[in-house]
Amino acid sequence: SQQGEEDPQALSIQEGENATMNCSYKTSINNLQWYRQNSGRGLVHLILIRSNEREKHSGRLRVTLDTSKKSSSLLITASRAADTASYFCATAGRLGNFNKFYFGSGTKLNVKP
């Protein structure tokens, strides 16, 4: 299976601190994406990093990708209470002509005010 696995499963920090979540996957990928899910809601796309990229930034988000280790990390800097959510990585493989996505089980982040 190509499924991404996040680590840690749960993370609790104080507002203002940085939060780091990791994702590992098993096979070669075309790209890797991070999504956020607020409790009981659908997922929202945060950022995509392609297999030939090593680092990408978007606002307070920083994503790294190490294809040799088959791992990625998501860093949220200066966290806010509103960042409280579950975070998922998704890897895109290839199924015929269609890109199939595999989601991990997520990291639950709690940011305490």
Place this chain on the structure above:
Amino acid sequence: DVKVTQSSRYLVKRTGEKVFLECVQDMDHENMFWYRQDPGLGLRLIYFSYDVKMKEKGDIPEGYSVSREKKERFSLILESASTNQTSMYLCATRGTVTYEQYFGPGTRLTVT
């Protein structure tokens, strides 16, 4: 902005009932997906469709079927609901240019 809507936020059905979950998108996306989400298991792909009347099985299609008669609408059908199909069901869409998926708010289905 892409809007993906699902017919119900919460649904309670009895074992053996036929259940329809509907998903509608307004962005003319070719690709539509149905996932189920269970604690500790992440999202698992049930079915996807890349065009009208076209469908492909995902990782866990057993007990489900789908219908895509119009581009904007993708329906998930539980032919005979069972308690192990109690779950959160998420619909998503994707265009052909980007890899980003857009999700609906989800339907929490309970089968008793």
